[in-house]
Amino acid sequence: MLGELGQLALCFALGLSLVMAVSGLLGARADAPNSILARSIASASTMGMMVFVVLAFGVLLAGFVTSDFSIAVVANNSHTLKPMIYKITGVWGNHEGSMLLWVLVLSLYAGAVAAMGRGGARLTSAALGVQGLLAVAFILFILFTSNPFLRLDPAPFEGAGLNPLLQDPGLAVHPPMLYAGYVGLSASFSYAAAALIVGEAGWARAARPFMLIAWIALTCGIALGSWWAYYELGWGGFWFWDPVENASLMPWLIATALLHSALATEKSGAFRTWTLLLAIGGFSLSLIGTFLVRSGVLSSVHAFASDPTRGFFIMVLIFCAIGGALGLFAWRAPTLQGGATFDTVSRESVLLLNNVFLVGACAAVFVGTLYPLGLDALTGQKISVGPPYYALTFAPIFFALLLLVPFGPQLGWRRGDVKAAFRALVPALGLGGIAALVVLAMVSPRTLTGVMAFAVAGWLIGASILDFFKRKGARASAFAAALAHAGLGVTLMGVAGTTMWRSEALDVVGPGETMTVGPYTLRFDGVAQVRGPNFQATQAQLALMDGGRVVTVLRPEKRVYPAEGQEVADTAIRTTVLRDLYLALGDDRGNGRWTVRAYVSPLAPFIWLGALVMAAGGLLSLWGRLRLKFTAPSPATQPAE
Amino acid sequence: MNTKKRRRLYFAAALVVAGGVLAVAIVYQLGNNVLYFYSPSDVVQKHVEPGVAFRIGGLVEKASVRHGASADVHFVVTDGARSVPVEFAGVLPALFREGQGVVATGALNPTGTFQATEVLAKHDEKYMPPELVAALKRQGRWKEGE
Structure with missing residues (x-):
């Protein structure tokens, strides 16, 4: 019964998104009684579509919560003994449910676009029309290739359970967060397409809050994914240049470029067409990412099931969306007024370089991710591109970008004074030098890359502090850039610390024996059997010693999930301010002896702390934007910028 | 050409x-x-x-897994027709099993043993890396639904 209700809701949502697409595009025409009517229809159908998608999602959620195994997806991915939180997150722990989550996020963004109506009636209407087209395509995709409401008759008594790797609090929030980012870029995409349709240049201001939300969500989503990989996979690494990770990094790079370029467009009218192209490109990369992750062409934990029809459908969809948007761009972009002029030394120039580096970094990732797929399709040759490639392409480009960052806020729009900027940044240079000296004094080996990374981190954070004092007394949102840039510095320290100076030990230890890793001595105190709600764990006890005294006890585990018939390692991590001590339990070697892998990762927590600081910067800016809406005249009545 | 234009040109x-x-x-x-x-x-x-350096993929040969004195592990990867001995100093993934699929990254040493730096097994029971499926299919060792 529940299943039919969900299916019905989804069909209604499909109908309403069709209405939305048609009426939205009709409402984009110049003011006339007909187009004004079309706009209200577009707005109303958007809200209706949102309600029905929420209903469909609610139905699936209810199916998982009540363990209704007559729904095939629930039976294949849930289990009555699973803790409630993993019953809920199981909704998107499978292909069908995750696509429904995709459409849910799309509909929520469409609802927000309709409710806020930023940028005037025509622009909003056209944007809703484009969102409607996207909704039609993705709901069709769900109904025809990935229906989450298919029935099982007779219903089994017990479900097959969820991949234990996915039964984790970090991963519970990671997919919704990442989707809020991926799909959030659809709002910028729709606004950009709408701007091309309507011929309106003020779209960047209207779309700004959506760009910010998408960027914040992507930043958090990527950070969560990387944190999960760090503590769950047991390899001590935080980023593996896995194609699926790259699929989320590429939209982030372009979204970052878009945020900066759109700012220039908004403030000085520069890069008008380029900003449009970035908005189209960002969402296109989200679509390509969805294709890579969902079609099963990649080997990863994200590839739930491979079904060629799905891959084909998404491919056609990508082709239509990207092709359509670029066609629209080629046809309409020349009719928009040309960009403003700016001096070679100006904030615009720095933002231009920012964009060149970000797009370049994205291109490096794009080639490294798609080249193996292309080669396989053309020649059948199986290859993979590993971390050394990214270390030699992505890393230097990003490094150059970071060197440049402090100049942006110091230079004025249109015309800047490079000497004055340098003078103002001298204290930041000093902080960078101090950071380099401190690192030189403290660490071994003294690698040049490591010292340079800390110098740049000091430079970034120093410049942010200077920027902060320069703006003292201004609105809170004025500090957004300073905060986000400081976050980059914090993350950089974490990345450099872990990659340059991580110590590692791999030992076979018996009860009472000790092992050392970095500055730590650990005593192995044997293993015990522990029961969890839906797993059985072998838990090792390792005492962290200081002389003869036990400082703390760490308990890495190996868990067996009987329902799923799988074994998963659970790491034990002790975080102190400056380093992580990280333990993973390996194989049983007989006679009470076990393999234990230990890492000491200096500054590892900084990686995710920095991402949080960046996201906080984004939130500050968003807060300023939303508050502004109620105090400033609406953008529609403002003179063209 | 004035200075401004020239600067612009240099910039471009x-x-x-x-x-x-x-x-x-x-x-x-x-x-x-x-x-x-x-x-x-x-x-x-x-x-x-x-x-x-390359990646090798195949099935872990039955009864081939042997632990060394320290944390090193030895096993044999086979595709039914040929097999290659592998040596790995590290913790094997939780889903590493004899008779099941494995992908390892590393290089051959002069004696023809593959020195692995990283060993990957399946992420879950249902899933096999696509390269591995293709390699096993070529040797006729892959049955659908396996």
Whole structure:
């Protein structure tokens, strides 16, 4: 019964998104009684579509919560003994449910676009029309290739359970967060397409809050994914240049470029067409990412099931969306007024370089991710591109970008004074030098890359502090850039610390024996059997010693999930301010002896702390934007910028 | 040409040069840093040189897993036709089993043993890496639904 209700809701949502697409595009025409009517229809159908998608999602959620195994997806991915939180997150722990989550996020963004109506009636209407087209395509995709409401008759008594790797609090929030980012870029995409349709240049201001939300969500989503990989996979690494990770990094790079370029467009009218192209490109990369992750062409934990029809459908969809948007761009972009002029030394120039580096970094990732797929399709040759490639392409480009960052806020729009900027940044240079000296004094080996990374981190954070004092007394949102840039510095320290100076030990230890890793001595105190709600764990006890005294006890585990018939390692991590001590339990070697892998990762927590600081910067800016809406005249009545 | 225009030209030229350097760097690094995927049969037929990094995929031969004195592990990867001995100093993934699929990254040593730096097994019971499925299919060792 529940299943039919969900299916019905989804069909209604499909109908309403069709209405939305048609009426939205009709409402984009110049003011006339007909187009004004079309706009209200577009707005109303958007809200209706949102309600029905929420209903469909609610139905699936209810199916998982009540363990209704007559729904095939629930039976294949849930289990009555699973803790409630993993019953809920199981909704998107499978292909069908995750696509429904995709459409849910799309509909929520469409609802927000309709409710806020930023940028005037025509622009909003056209944007809703484009969102409607996207909704039609993705709901069709769900109904025809990935229906989450298919029935099982007779219903089994017990479900097959969820991949234990996915039964984790970090991963519970990671997919919704990442989707809020991926799909959030659809709002910028729709606004950009709408701007091309309507011929309106003020779209960047209207779309700004959506760009910010998408960027914040992507930043958090990527950070969560990387944190999960760090503590769950047991390899001590935080980023593996896995194609699926790259699929989320590429939209982030372009979204970052878009945020900066759109700012220039908004403030000085520069890069008008380029900003449009970035908005189209960002969402296109989200679509390509969805294709890579969902079609099963990649080997990863994200590839739930491979079904060629799905891959084909998404491919056609990508082709239509990207092709359509670029066609629209080629046809309409020349009719928009040309960009403003700016001096070679100006904030615009720095933002231009920012964009060149970000797009370049994205291109490096794009080639490294798609080249193996292309080669396989053309020649059948199986290859993979590993971390050394990214270390030699992505890393230097990003490094150059970071060197440049402090100049942006110091230079004025249109015309800047490079000497004055340098003078103002001298204290930041000093902080960078101090950071380099401190690192030189403290660490071994003294690698040049490591010292340079800390110098740049000091430079970034120093410049942010200077920027902060320069703006003292201004609105809170004025500090957004300073905060986000400081976050980059914090993350950089974490990345450099872990990659340059991580110590590692791999030992076979018996009860009472000790092992050392970095500055730590650990005593192995044997293993015990522990029961969890839906797993059985072998838990090792390792005492962290200081002389003869036990400082703390760490308990890495190996868990067996009987329902799923799988074994998963659970790491034990002790975080102190400056380093992580990280333990993973390996194989049983007989006679009470076990393999234990230990890492000491200096500054590892900084990686995710920095991402949080960046996201906080984004939130500050968003807060300023939303508050502004109620105090400033609406953008529609403002003179063209 | 006035100074402003000239500065602009330099700026544009610098951008073009930077883009060009970037493109060359990407293509060059790509050529140097790809890892090929070979099945044990490929390793034998293609005479892969010792020291060249690649990925090997196949099934872990039954009763071939042997632990050394320290944390090192030895096993044999097979695709039914050929097999290659593998040595790995590390913790095997939780889903590593004899008779099941495995993908390892590393290089051959002069004695023909594959020295693995990383060993990956399946992420869950239902899933096999696509390269591995293709390699096993070529040897007729893959049954649908396996």
